[in-house]
Amino acid sequence: MVVETDVSPITEIHGIIYEKIKIKFKNMKKKLLALGASLALCIPMLAIDLVTTNMIVKQKNGNEWKINVEDVEEVVYQRIVLEDTSIVDASETPLKFKILSDSTAEVTKDNSYKLTDFPDSIKIPTKVRIDNVVYKVTSIGYEAFRECKGLSSIEIPESITKIDNWALYDCTGLEPRILVYNNGTKCYGWVGNRSVCKTVEIPTGVKEIGDAAFYSLKNLTSVTIPNTVISLGTSAFSECSSLTKIEIPESVTQINYGFYNCKKLDVIIHNSEENVNIDKSFYKDVKSVKFTK
Numbered sequence: 001m002v003v004e005t006d007v008s009p010i011t012e013i014h015g016i017i018y019e020k021i022k023i024k025f026k027n028m029k030k031k032l033l034a035l036g037a038s039l040a041l042c043i044p045m046l047a048i049d050l051v052t053t054n055m056i057v058k059q060k061n062g063n064e065w066k067i068n069v070e071d072v073e074e075v076v077y078q079r080i081v082l083e084d085t086s087i088v089d090a091s092e093t094p095l096k097f098k099i100l101s102d103s104t105a106e107v108t109k110d111n112s113y114k115l116t117d118f119p120d121s122i123k124i125p126t127k128v129r130i131d132n133v134v135y136k137v138t139s140i141g142y143e144a145f146r147e148c149k150g151l152s153s154i155e156i157p158e159s160i161t162k163i164d165n166w167a168l169y170d171c172t173g174l175e176p177r178i179l180v181y182n183n184g185t186k187c188y189g190w191v192g193n194r195s196v197c198k199t200v201e202i203p204t205g206v207k208e209i210g211d212a213a214f215y216s217l218k219n220l221t222s223v224t225i226p227n228t229v230i231s232l233g234t235s236a237f238s239e240c241s242s243l244t245k246i247e248i249p250e251s252v253t254q255i256n257y258g259f260y261n262c263k264k265l266d267v268i269i270h271n272s273e274e275n276v277n278i279d280k281s282f283y284k285d286v287k288s289v290k291f292t293k
Contacts, residue, residue, distance in 0.1 A: 086157075087134055088125035094118060097128055098141060105135035106162075109144045116150065120173070123155040140167045149173055156181055163188045165211050170194070180206060189213030189236075204228055209236050211256075218242060227251040232258045238285075240265075250293075253277060259285045268292065 055072065057065040090097060098108040105128055112118060127134050139162035145151060146166050152173045156163075161182050168174065168191045176192035184205040189212065190197050197217045202209065204226040211233035214220060220240045225247070231254035237243065238260035247268045248255070257279040259265060265286040269276060272293040283289055 084127070084134075086126040087129055088127070089129045093125065093128070095122065095124065097130060097135070097137070099130065099135060100138070103136055104138045105130065106139035106141045107137065107144050108141040109146070113145055113148045114150075118148070118150060120150055120152040121155075122151065122153070124157055124160065126157040126159045138162065140164060143167060143169070145171055147171070158183065161186075163210070169212070169215075178202070186210060187213055189215070190217060195219060198222070200224070202226055202229060207231070209233055211235060212238070215239060225249055225252070230254065232256060234258060235260060237262060255279065255282055257281050257285075262286050266290070 053069050055067045055069050057067070059065075094112065096108050096110040096112075097105045099105050107124055124140070125137055127136055129135075136159055137157070138159055140156070140160060142164040144164070144167045145154070146168070147170045149170070149172050151171050152175075154168070154174065156179075163179075163181060163186075168179070168188065171191060172193050174192040176190070176194075176196050178200065179188040179191045180186065180203055181188060184203065185207045187202055187206045187209045189210055190200070194217055196219075197214075198219050199222045200214060200217075200220060201224040205228055206226065207228060207230050209225075209229060209232050212235045213233060214223075214237050215235050216239035218239075218241055220237075221242050221244070223237070223243065223246050227249040229249065229252055232248075232252060234256040236256070236258040237246070238258060240259075240262055241264070243262055244264045245266050245268070248270065250270045252269070252271070253276055255276060255278045259267070259282060262285055267286050267289045269289065270292045273291050275293075
């Protein structure tokens, strides 16, 4: 008895990936046993009826196919894998990428982003193919789009877990708003025209307010922080010269050097001093600090 297997190369046709495994049987006298042994690994629902010499294929819906094994010359097992449409080739996007690890990459800074012919609308891919290797895009790098005034919209995928400092700073063409990412748990800060920002209300669910999140918002007068936030980043509210009062909820346990030159600011912390890790410079940068517990 001879059993021949032929695994064809994986091919791609119109965005669909095909792979075929062909199994041929010679010496038909013993093909029944060969068929059962050979297909056990690739078709788990296949059963062999040794009495009637029927090959029985049982489907998940309960239906059965019965085939006389005397008629079997070749069995083809075909696997079809749909193309991952989230993958974008690096050559197909104007963005530049930096490889971070064997499986991750970030959007990195490039001078071409500031050119007049750079697209005004950008969609950051979830995955990027670089030299035939696919990487998950997990971050936007330091100052990546800083001062790209021609940028009017940017689509950030759920794969992004980090937006580095100043990545979108002074992108005045963007819609003025608070940017939240990483499933709503991280607040990058304010994007777009900074002069229109007078009130900041951090969405519930945010755990971290990033470095320089609301840096130098000169017209900011009101801030609301929910009790889901646990840390305030460095320079999060530095140079907010019009801010006169801020209340920090009990959930916050980390306050970095975040209020530089907020000389008019009264800070109320709804916690005890020993329960909050505070940068010591914090006290000299604001008008007053009060703990409620």
